[in-house]
Amino acid sequence: MINFSIKFQSGVPIYEQIIYAVKKAIVSEQLRPGDTFPSVRELSKDLRINPNTAQKVIAHLVREKLLIIKPGIGSVVSELKEATDLQRKEILDTEIEKLVVEAKRLLINKKEVIDAVKSHWNLDNEE
Amino acid sequence: MINFSIKFQSGVPIYEQIIYAVKKAIVSEQLRPGDTFPSVRELSKDLRINPNTAQKVIAHLVREKLLIIKPGIGSVVSELKEATDLQRKEILDTEIEKLVVEAKRLLINKKEVIDAVKSHWNLDNEE
DNA sequence: CCAAGTGTAGTATGCAACATAGTACACCTG
């Protein structure tokens, strides 16, 4: 049984879209630590994607420590981990800089951006 | 003469890196409206990239209305334009949601994120 | 006028990523 939803859109790799959907589900507590996660074959069948693509998704999520492999069983949602210094720098420096540059070039106010952050922080329950 | 700097890093398309560097230069006022921008051939020579790639960069920037073509002359930095509703939605909804999801999964505080936004907003003069 | 520079368009090649299909193996569970 699948416990998150996806609407595929072209232009973005399928496996990235799935990974993001899973992260969103975890962050919004639709998926909680300890919950079982679909196996490679189950995921590929339910989402009608290739087993290789499903395997790619799970491998990524394991490498990012969002899933833990239970040999012979499947995988399980893990507890959230603190960011490494490198991950922290990537977000707070690189990613946010990109966001600010794009906002500034489109003449979007600082307040609008910060309000949007606050807004998304409090409700991650979209559709 | 090139009036912005780039350090290429692998994994990201060259043309995207250049586009971003130009945006950053404009936003930080190292490039101002009316300034002349390198021609396709000049850009390809100075950055040692293929003319096609340079053309791709300029075409993108023109389509985003950051440059204006002066036929026979070259191109010129344009005034910043207000975002369309679609661009505004893309940033304030999609992009910021992605940022928040990634921050939350890495247990980064809301305050840290907002402070980083404020910080990047005031000084775009790195290195 | 005209040489030189401009943007633009086209063909072609090599490379890598993405998604697909199919097969196979070692492992653990029930």
Added chain:
DNA sequence: CAGGTGTACTATGTTGCATACTACACTTGG
């Protein structure tokens, strides 16, 4: 021990990226 699990291959087709090269219509500046 049958069946499910993750994992690892090979292979194909498509797409995007970067390169090389040629060509054309345009405008500038001498």
